[in-house]
Amino acid sequence: MYYHCSCEVQPGQVFIGGGFTDSIGAFIIDVDTGVTEILPSLPTSRTSGPGCGIVEDGFGGYDIVVAGAETAVVDIYNTRLGTWRPGKRNQKTRDGIQKKVFT
DSSP states (O other): SSOOOOEEEETTTTEOOSSSSTTEEEEEEETTTTOEEEEOOOOSSSSSSSEEEEOOSSSSSEEEEEESSSSSSOOEETTTTTTEEEEEEESHHHHHHHHHHHH
């Protein structure tokens, strides 16, 4: 998997989403145990470097925000509900955003 995004959900857990080899794949990996939780597929295909981040949802869970790549669509996954919802659209696409954010 490459050209994906990743962010720490909580200590020891990493979200990985999108990318060239699995553009709709979404996973949370426990780095201590190696256990991979397969999440519902990303609603929007992202093959070329999306960016992602996380915020607390205020109810004991987290919102994982995935944006960029070849689309202006923003997708948000709530860890407590286990569902995706649309976010506010970007005004333009952000192809390769993870390269800009992390380098």
